[in-house]
Amino acid sequence: MTTGPLAPELLHRMDAYWRAANYLSVGQIYLYDNPLLKEPLRLSHIKPMVLGHWGTTPGQNFIYVHLNRVIKQHDLDMFYIAGPGHGGPALVANTYLEGTYSERYPNIGQDEAGLKRLFTQFSFPGGIGSHVAPTTPGSIHEGGELGYSLSHAFGAAFDNPGLIVACVVGDGEAETGPLATAWHSNKFLDPITDGAVLPILHLNGYKISNPTLLARIEPEELEQFFRGCGWIPYFVEGDEPERMHQLMAETLDQAIADIQRIQRQARDAKDASRPRWPMIVLRSPKGWTGPTTVDGVPNTGTFRAHQVPIVVDGEHPEHVQSLEHWMRSYHPEELFDEDGRLLPELAALAPEGERRMGANPHTNGGNLLRDLRLPDFRKHALQVPSPGAIEAEDTRVLGQYLRDVTALNQAPRTFRLFGPDETVSNRLSAVFEVTDRQWDARTVDNDEFLAPAGGVLDAMLSEHQCQGWLEGYLLTGRHGLFNSYEAFIRIVDSMFSQHAKWLKVTAELPWRRKISSLNYLLTSHVWQQDHDGFTHQDPGFLDHVINKKADIVRVYLPPDANCLLSVVDHCLRSRHYVNVVVAGKHPMPQWLSIEEAVVHCTEGIGIWPWASNDQGSEPDLVMACCGDTPTLEVLAAVTILREHLPELKIRVINVVDLMRLQPSLEHPHGLTDRDYDALFTRDKPIIFGFHGYPWLVHRLTYRRANQNLHVRGYKEEGTTTTPFDMRVLNELDRFHLVQDAVDRLPHLGAKGAYLKQLVQDTLIEHKHYIAKHGRDLPEIRNWTWQG
Numbered sequence: 082m083t084t085g086p087l088a089p090e091l092l093h094r095m096d097a098y099w100r101a102a103n104y105l106s107v108g109q110i111y112l113y114d115n116p117l118l119k120e121p122l123r124l125s126h127i128k129p130m131v132l133g134h135w136g137t138t139p140g141q142n143f144i145y146v147h148l149n150r151v152i153k154q155h156d157l158d159m160f161y162i163a164g165p166g167h168g169g170p171a172l173v174a175n176t177y178l179e180g181t182y183s184e185r186y187p188n189i190g191q192d193e194a195g196l197k198r199l200f201t202q203f204s205f206p207g208g209i210g211s212h213v214a215p216t217t218p219g220s221i222h223e224g225g226e227l228g229y230s231l232s233h234a235f236g237a238a239f240d241n242p243g244l245i246v247a248c249v250v251g252d253g254e255a256e257t258g259p260l261a262t263a264w265h266s267n268k269f270l271d272p273i274t275d276g277a278v279l280p281i282l283h284l285n286g287y288k289i290s291n292p293t294l295l296a297r298i299e300p301e302e303l304e305q306f307f308r309g310c311g312w313i314p315y316f317v318e319g320d321e322p323e324r325m326h327q328l329m330a331e332t333l334d335q336a337i338a339d340i341q342r343i344q345r346q347a348r349d350a351k352d353a354s355r356p357r358w359p360m361i362v363l364r365s366p367k368g369w370t371g372p373t374t375v376d377g378v379p380n381t382g383t384f385r386a387h388q389v390p391i392v393v394d395g396e397h398p399e400h401v402q403s404l405e406h407w408m409r410s411y412h413p414e415e416l417f418d419e420d421g422r423l424l425p426e427l428a429a430l431a432p433e434g435e436r437r438m439g440a441n442p443h444t445n446g447g448n449l450l451r452d453l454r455l456p457d458f459r460k461h462a463l464q465v466p467s468p469g470a471i472e473a474e475d476t477r478v479l480g481q482y483l484r485d486v487t488a489l490n491q492a493p494r495t496f497r498l499f500g501p502d503e504t505v506s507n508r509l510s511a512v513f514e515v516t517d518r519q520w521d522a523r524t525v526d527n528d529e530f531l532a533p534a535g536g537v538l539d540a541m542l543s544e545h546q547c548q549g550w551l552e553g554y555l556l557t558g559r560h561g562l563f564n565s566y567e568a569f570i571r572i573v574d575s576m577f578s579q580h581a582k583w584l585k586v587t588a589e590l591p592w593r594r595k596i597s598s599l600n601y602l603l604t605s606h607v608w609q610q611d612h613d614g615f616t617h618q619d620p621g622f623l624d625h626v627i628n629k630k631a632d633i634v635r636v637y638l639p640p641d642a643n644c645l646l647s648v649v650d651h652c653l654r655s656r657h658y659v660n661v662v663v664a665g666k667h668p669m670p671q672w673l674s675i676e677e678a679v680v681h682c683t684e685g686i687g688i689w690p691w692a693s694n695d696q697g698s699e700p701d702l703v704m705a706c707c708g709d710t711p712t713l714e715v716l717a718a719v720t721i722l723r724e725h726l727p728e729l730k731i732r733v734i735n736v737v738d739l740m741r742l743q744p745s746l747e748h749p750h751g752l753t754d755r756d757y758d759a760l761f762t763r764d765k766p767i768i769f770g771f772h773g774y775p776w777l778v779h780r781l782t783y784r785r786a787n788q789n790l791h792v793r794g795y796k797e798e799g800t801t802t803t804p805f806d807m808r809v810l811n812e813l814d815r816f817h818l819v820q821d822a823v824d825r826l827p828h829l830g831a832k833g834a835y836l837k838q839l840v841q842d843t844l845i846e847h848k849h850y851i852a853k854h855g856r857d858l859p860e861i862r863n864w865t866w867q868g
Contacts, residue, residue, distance in 0.1 A: 236553020447594020708772025
């Protein structure tokens with residue numbers, strides 16, 4: 082391992098390569114039309130728009146150049162995650178210089194015409210943004226929303242023992258909650274079975290208009306902070322390029338030597354005890370190599386460099402000369418030939434083939450993706466002799482299936498279960514029969530299932546980290562499932578949105594390959610919070626999810642364990658979706674045999690003939706349900722109606738795939754109007770029991786012909802109470818459903834009036850009973866389907 086100073090010739094070429102990257106980055110930001118400055122720059126050559134930021138770009142160019150050297154010198158498998166928000170020009174410039182950009186986009190060639198196209202597309206309609214985005218080769222990380230770079234890096238490193246992920250963390254990003262927590266991901270990295278993450282904290286001192294915290298604390302405090310988080314920080318500080326090149330080279334060599342020594346010792350001795358991994362703190366001026374002053378006001382080294390350094394438009398023609406002076410300071414005539422191509426001796430600095438960070442296979446994970454080995458889910462099916470004859474905990478049944486999935490995919494490991502300390506609580510503990518929780522910190526005798534290597538990552542109480550780890554894992558070609566309490570998945574609403582956007586954009590890029598779906602299992606749901614109460618009651622993630630593109634999102638609410646098995650098996654086989662599955666963990670009636678469940682889940686929606694009595698005639702009433710608890714209450718309401726109003730013709734419809742409710746023109750799973758009307762009729766009253774907020778169903782069905790629709794669901798009423806009382810508070814219970822049905826059938830007359838009175842009396846009895854006994858009425862607890 083070389084740790085001495087760079088040879089003068091290599092130093093000169095690296096500095097030239099850095100200047101070329103800076104030059105291209107400025108060219109993108111300003112979209113100027115004469116990239117090699119062979120003619121005097123004119124205002125007409127510059128788009129009169131404020132288009133980009135410069136502050137973080139030169140530092141990212143500097144890091145990329147040095148990583149290129151170390152990759153090539155030591156034949157490393159490494160790629161670059163850019164956390165700083167507006168670093169897009171740097172990654173685009175460097176992937177262009179190394180050739181991968183032109184390979185992905187042949188119209189942007191390695192010549193002057195290609196450079197002009199490269200520049201013109203930046204922050205321009207139909208072009209690319211200022212962030213490192215799905216369109217950027219070598220990226221698995223969208224830099225628009227800050228906070229997730231380091232957790233993505235660790236997700237990529239898990240189960241990739243030969244990979245080093247270089248993760249640049251901006252000092253503004255470092256102030257976000259997810260990133261501040263992500264420093265502790267080093268307690269979960271196994272030096273034997275996993276790769277390594279090399280964080281590079283870029284301290285350039287400023288955010289949009291404020292200083293950054295980590296740049297303004299004392300150096301000793303900064304070092305103590307990172308040592309306290311378990312890292313060995315190396316510092317690269319200064320503003321003079323030649324000195325900084327030498328210092329960065331020596332420091333990077335040392336960090337790589339540390340990583341290789343740690344891995345070699347751990348693997349040779351099979352010692353997985355937690356090491357102290359290296360990291361680098363790069364302190365460089367904000368807007369390094371940019372204009373030092375603009376209009377007499379300091380720029381470089383100030384917050385102003387975070388903005389567009391020089392505003393060039395019709396109102397500021399005097400800035401053209403300043404921009405030209407800046408551009409010429411990089412001496413492009415020394416970097417490119419007359420045709421606009423990077424000089425061969427500079428191009429030779431980049432690694433070759435897949436060692437180029439823009440071409441690393443891990444950054445286009447669909448190329449590495451292999452199908453999971455999946456067991457036959459039918460062998461875990463419950464025997465259901467008749468509807469409602471038995472009870473079971475749905476997620477406990479699923480846990481046995483996931484145990485087998487985990488066992489079948491351990492060599493090599495390509496599947497992991499993620500969650501914030503909830504795997505046992507969510508009844509998935511069967512997986513611990515074949516694997517452990519991954520945990521590389523200290524253990525004591527009473528700990529359970531903790532080991533340096535394991536297929537479950539649930540020992541960190543952070544939804545952000547679980548989501549980020551899983552995204553990094555999926556984006557590098559593996560599979561996973563995130564289990565969470567339903568209410569608290571809302572913590573990652575925005576992370577889900579960013580991933581959904583990533584999937585949407587990459588689906589439109591021919592060179593991006595589809596990745597495994599992001600699968601959520603939401604349990605401990607709104608209707609099962611007996612002791613946790615109002616804080617744990619929020620089904621709103623479903624409303625958030627369906628805002629995304631119909632090509633990307635899928636939502637499933639299986640009514641029982643056999644349906645849950647069928648749905649999850651389908652989700653684990655799928656590609657490039659976000660699948661949301663909502664299921665309960667408490668004992669509930671089981672309705673369908675496995676054969677019936679497979680058919681029902683394949684259809685996604687259907688009439689349950691065994692619960693209906695309208696065969697051979699038009700129904701008087703449609704009773705629909707979606708979700709395990711609404712299904713129970715709707716069926717209980719049907720038994721009351723049929724007992725007291727036997728002449729009433731009732732059709733029962735169960736919905737597993739929520740998107741079936743949308744028209745087929747709006748979602749690929751949507752029903753045609755003809756099929757929807759065949760199920761729900763065009764005019765008969767529909768009483769719909771729904772797991773979530775009622776208006777979501779109205780939103781999905783507002784274009785349907787039959788608007789005689791009355792939805793009961795969660796309406797933000799909750800407390801610590803009995804399971805049935807939660808349903809009563811939100812009027813989703815069987816008695817309110819019966820009242821709804823009677824109200825929609827005025828021809829029932831006196832029979833309907835007496836039935837309404839009967840169920841109202843029962844509701845009052847219920848309130849008195851739970852206040853005295855603290856549990857639900859016996860007829861509620863002991864109710865069974867009598868079809």
